[in-house]
Amino acid sequence: MAFNEDTEKIIKVTVLKNALEYKGKSRVDTVIAKVIGSRPDLRSNLKNLIPKITETVQKINSLSLADQKALLEQAAPGESQKKKIAESSQAPLPPLQGAEIGNVVTRFPPEPSGYPHIGHAKAAIIDEEYAHMYNGKFILRFDDTNPLNEKLEYYEAISEGLEWLGIRPDIVKNSSDDIQLLHEYGKKLILSGGAYVCTCNQKTIHDLRARGLPCECRNDLNVALDRLKKMFDGSFEHNAAVIRFKGDMSNQNTAMRDPTLFRIIDGEHPKIGNKIRLWPTYDFAAPVEDSIDGVTHAMRTKEYELRNALYFAILDRLGLRKPLLIEFSRLEFNGVPISKRKIKPLIEKGIVKSWSDPRLPTLMGIKRKGFLPDAIRKFVLSLGLTLAETKPPVETLEAFNRKIIDSYCMRLFFVKDPVELQIQNVSSKEIILKNHPNNDLGTRKVPVSDSFYISAEDAAKLNINDEIRLMDLYNIKIIKFEPNQTRKALIAAAIPENIRQGIPKIQWVAKSDAIPYKVMITRELYLGEKYNPNSLEICEGYAESFVSMLNIDTRIQFVRFGFCRIDDSNNAIFTHR
Numbered sequence: 001m002a003f004n005e006d007t008e009k010i011i012k013v014t015v016l017k018n019a020l021e022y023k024g025k026s027r028v029d030t031v032i033a034k035v036i037g038s039r040p041d042l043r044s045n046l047k048n049l050i051p052k053i054t055e056t057v058q059k060i061n062s063l064s065l066a067d068q069k070a071l072l073e074q075a076a077p078g079e080s081q082k083k084k085i086a087e088s089s090q091a092p093l094p095p096l097q098g099a100e101i102g103n104v105v106t107r108f109p110p111e112p113s114g115y116p117h118i119g120h121a122k123a124a125i126i127d128e129e130y131a132h133m134y135n136g137k138f139i140l141r142f143d144d145t146n147p148l149n150e151k152l153e154y155y156e157a158i159s160e161g162l163e164w165l166g167i168r169p170d171i172v173k174n175s176s177d178d179i180q181l182l183h184e185y186g187k188k189l190i191l192s193g194g195a196y197v198c199t200c201n202q203k204t205i206h207d208l209r210a211r212g213l214p215c216e217c218r219n220d221l222n223v224a225l226d227r228l229k230k231m232f233d234g235s236f237e238h239n240a241a242v243i244r245f246k247g248d249m250s251n252q253n254t255a256m257r258d259p260t261l262f263r264i265i266d267g268e269h270p271k272i273g274n275k276i277r278l279w280p281t282y283d284f285a286a287p288v289e290d291s292i293d294g295v296t297h298a299m300r301t302k303e304y305e306l307r308n309a310l311y312f313a314i315l316d317r318l319g320l321r322k323p324l325l326i327e328f329s330r331l332e333f334n335g336v337p338i339s340k341r342k343i344k345p346l347i348e349k350g351i352v353k354s355w356s357d358p359r360l361p362t363l364m365g366i367k368r369k370g371f372l373p374d375a376i377r378k379f380v381l382s383l384g385l386t387l388a389e390t391k392p393p394v395e396t397l398e399a400f401n402r403k404i405i406d407s408y409c410m411r412l413f414f415v416k417d418p419v420e421l422q423i424q425n426v427s428s429k430e431i432i433l434k435n436h437p438n439n440d441l442g443t444r445k446v447p448v449s450d451s452f453y454i455s456a457e458d459a460a461k462l463n464i465n466d467e468i469r470l471m472d473l474y475n476i477k478i479i480k481f482e483p484n485q486t487r488k489a490l491i492a493a494a495i496p497e498n499i500r501q502g503i504p505k506i507q508w509v510a511k512s513d514a515i516p517y518k519v520m521i522t523r524e525l526y527l528g529e530k531y532n533p534n535s536l537e538i539c540e541g542y543a544e545s546f547v548s549m550l551n552i553d554t555r556i557q558f559v560r561f562g563f564c565r566i567d568d569s570n571n572a573i574f575t576h577r
């Protein structure tokens, strides 16, 4: 069906604006939400609207940025400028301290040591939003300075995760690209007496640090110079020596007690092989990289607070420009570890199957569960830049997601733990059911006879002579249980509709139309400190056969059950109520 000129224009302009905002790639989900947001009347015609938007998105995404700009200018003169102003004035994040338009550089620095999770989404979205807000630059920098942790698979997973979130960095780089430069700065620091090579073993370093005492390696510059040579020509064994910052061994802040800046690691680095053995720690690489990358506002989670002094001390000693450090709280959910370090062992021990397990807060897990990237962005922005270590309820994220998907999810029937229901006085027929009560998402034909399935939970509440409505079908009255009063099978009679108002309604699946179906329900992985043995429940039952025709990834609502994402043929994952 064609839309009128007005509607076509709204769709085109929305797609173009969204594409220009995201480096030429608009997204169907986002555009649908924006179009029905500005034209609620179109909600009733989603069946035609969705294909139209999909087609327009494909067409416009294939154009160059310049062509998209020209088209937008033609379709809605002045619109691209207006948008920028409107966006910055409505920006949900507070203004950034000391930020100037056109002069802001932010970065997101993940270590490619695992799959990205929703905590990374928080950091990356905030970084990207601020760069946008001030017309600045956003850098994705892989903080890959430990060859024992990094894997190519993880670089790719992080890039894909950000791409899925609609985050498009202006620059992508690796800290390892700068390894020579980082070495130069390391040398410079030793030569200027700001760091030294320490050959004490781990335990000694640890003990002396705890007691606030220096070791002998610290004091002699000649020893330091001799060792410096050995450090860089590869004479030391793996872990045999470290370069330490000459801080203050009696400082209250233990992060200043001569922290390690470089260590010798023998391992194959996924980007540069094994020719480099001397690797900087996070404490050294982060400030130097931020400074040379031109980062103006370096944001990180609050747990690094004690290391802020070190960050600035290193830059001071190297005479490098200092970015502003800004902190925000780490995102945590109840019962779910949001940290690669905590997720990895769960996979290694086989507690969860993979990084895409829907119980995990990884982006892959969350996506598989049925959440949309837009819901994650709204959720993150709703949290803002707080420092308080509160755990936001997962329900908030669910509410954002529900709001986006509710209008375009078909309402379909699934019965869990099925119980047979036989109706006495009805004949076989084909009925037509609407796929959504208010929006036009089409209809489906369902053959019904006198045999049905209802859920055990509903059956358990029924008694002889109870009246109940089979949704969108007819009312029935329970006559008996078969066999012998157990609720494994029920016999009922159809009754006239107008007998009673407010009669309870239940979903059903016709026996002639039923397919075996499973829905995976996930719960908190941990209850307190303990693994929750019921974190994964597989609900078995029957769904109407129509469900088997839907593509994987389709989001639907099983009536009186919840929103689900189709994960595989005959199997869905519960997203939320």
Ligand code: ATP
Pocket: 108, 109, 110, 111, 112, 118, 119, 120, 122, 123, 143, 299, 300, 301, 329, 330, 331, 332, 338, 339, 340, 341, 342
């Ligand atoms: P982990 O490895 O345990 O997931 P991390 O902080 O070492 O945590 P990185 O890959 O180094 O992980 O993190 C990259 C960026 O993402 C950092 O700036 C960090 O502050 C941020 N980040 C990581 N986890 C969270 C979280 N749960 N909430 C908010 N930001 C986070």
Ligand code: MG
Pocket: 111, 282
């Ligand atoms: Mg880290």
